[in-house]
Amino acid sequence: MGRMLLVSRLAMRDLRRRRAEAALLLLCVLAATTTLTLALVLHDAASDPYQRTRAITKGPDVVATGPLSRLETLSGASGVAGHSGPFPVTAAKLRTSSSKTSDVQAVGRDSNAATVDQPLLTDGAWAGPNGVVLEAAFARALDVGVGDQVTLAGRSFSVTGVAITASSAPYPGSLCLVPRGCVTGSTEGAPAGVLRNPGLVWLTRADVMSVAQKADNQFAVLNLKLADPDGAQAFIDANGGRGPRALPMHPWQNILGDATELAHDSQILLFIGTWLLALLAVASLSVLVGGRMADQTRRVGLLKAVGATPGLVAAVLVAEYVMVAVSAAGGGLAIGTFTAPLLTGSSAGLIGGAGTPSVTLPTIVWVITAALAVAVIATAAPAVRAARSSTVDALADAPRPPRRMRRLTAVSSRLPIPLLLALRLAVRRPRRVLLGIAIVLITVSGIYVLLILNTYLGTQELSGGYGAAQVEVLRHVLLVWSVILLSLAAVNTIAITWATVLDNRHASALVRALGATPAQMTTALVGAQVLPALLGAVLGVFPGGPVLFHLINAIAGGAGDRATLPTPWQATALIAAVLVVVAALTAVPARVGGRRPVTETL
């Protein structure tokens, strides 16, 4: 107990003493845990809300549409355990009091509760004469609530309720129930007469018949409960018929896919983002920890001199990062949970959708474990190295010997002074250079993919199945990804520069004593970051970006050949922009390092 107290006290004190570095660490892990939380919450959103909605609303295993007579026969087919309907259905044009219009499919329901597919009211009451109930996501998209007036096929109706159902995906992915056909997502080029992104509304049977159009006469929808829900597709194959007389039937698994398509796509994007960010977080931690270790050598020596064992020293160092990791995990869970509703727009028509993202125990465990793993992986090696180092050397604050690269030293002597110094500073720590390259490579690859996805979403033709609202949600996901990715990359760049400044303070002071100007030293420190960044940016544009994009396509099953890749000038501009940003971000720490008084160090 006393040992634990000592470890935690020493760790806490050191964190307090180096608040800025601790804050940087926290930020790195926070970014990764936030994205992981979002990805896990969306993973749940991609399946759980539909299943819960299906259970509560007695969701059907098969939804069949077609002529009334054929549906009546189907309700008695083998394997059917229960049914509701057939209910009359018709297409209509809905207009709100604020003059918004939309195609709708109106289903005529009975006033008594159905044993299969009983939509759950989230607000108001069930539809009576001259009353209409709107599907929740559709109501939200139109900004219509209980008590509002709408017109259907020119007839005025009062909105009596808002409900959710598992018999159709939420708006705008509603199941097509009418014979004339529907188009969801982009409606450009859609044939005349088909419904464009229709919403779903429920009326009384009589009201549906009164607004029914001639083409939809005698058309109905039947909800079936099967003895074997998993065999829904087999039931359809056996009873749906073939050719032009085939009866349109939809298994619940397809509705689940449609209902959660957007959340699923968002989740894939975020999971890949999480991996990238986790890699960045490990890289940043390694840099920060390495930088701190360089500064902590003497502290390690002191601890060992007063009797701390190598194990205790390692425990103190690891404990610091574990504390940061746990705090970051808590923050990430909170931020991820509150941000998730922005990214779950498609599930507004399901239980546990927007506004109520569920953070489950497994999600909490995953996030905390990941944060701890990142912290331990990044700190274990330097902590053990510090603990094993010679006490005398550590007390003398002996720096780790830098690497010698003979050929680069020879080549650099022919370069202008700032470049000469930059190259020599960079190659003193090859591993840090590799980390710098990796960080820029990951970031540029991510930006490359973001450019492709942004162009894809912005091009109406290519946006395929996504409507404007869905594009907006996916843009939110990309925005979250971009902000976190760029923030973490910026933190990394600053951290690497600062570690370089700390590690090279003796060499910098000496070179200044030999006649290098502060400006030359500052330029050299910036150059030491820009040179690896150049390599990382070039590798990020090729092959990093294309490889990452194809990876996403492979996971998501997307059609990569339809994507517009960045043009060569865009790629060049991206590389140039990265270099400018890296130079700008490193300028301040480099200037501080380049102007540090020589006599403080020598």
Next chain:
Amino acid sequence: MSHAADKPVLRARGLRKEYGKGEGLVRAVDDIDIDIRAGETVAVMGPSGCGKSTLLHMLGGLDRPSAGEVLVNDHRVDQIGERALARLRRTDIGFVFQSFHLLDELTAVENVELAALLAGRPPRAARRRAEALLADVGLTGRESFLPSSLSGGQRQRVAVARALINEPAIVLADEPTGNLDSASTLDVLRLFEALHESGQTLLIVTHDERIAATTDRMISMRDGSFVDETVLTADTTGQLRVFAGPEA
């Protein structure tokens, strides 16, 4: 001695360095005046903490005085910008530090030529001059050795060669034998005597009397001020022979 030789290469007046304020005010250097003529070798002696190194840093433009003025070759250096100070350190001043301060990843010759490269010399010329200087300090055959493969005395000789590579007006040495054993100290003493004889202007901060004995003038310092100054005549200077033997 010619008129030019009488002209001070380095001159300081009313030099002061203060740290802290109020009751915590510490005067590390207090109202120092000094003139060092071309070709002269001066030793500043005193106990640890008396302000010797601080004085040296101010004279060499590594640190700025709180008050007073410093002139190198008649140019005020205490008020010039960092860039001009850097130029001054590159061309007019050479430093030798107690801890050698060699870059561990560079060989002896690369360490020496670095100062020449910073001064803008062509790489080949810098390399030739560095090799020649290493030969002068007795390190022929050690050019490609890393500092970790050299003894303390050899490292300090590399540092001296580095200080000389840009033919500075004055070499400032801060406890050049402070980190050396007896044998290495002797090596460095011989080197400084050779520099002295070659006419190189030298200011050496030390508490090693043997070094001081090789100089033209010995100044004692205590609590930030000069307390005594001894001009060493031909009878008293060159005492190195007493320590090093006739062959030195």
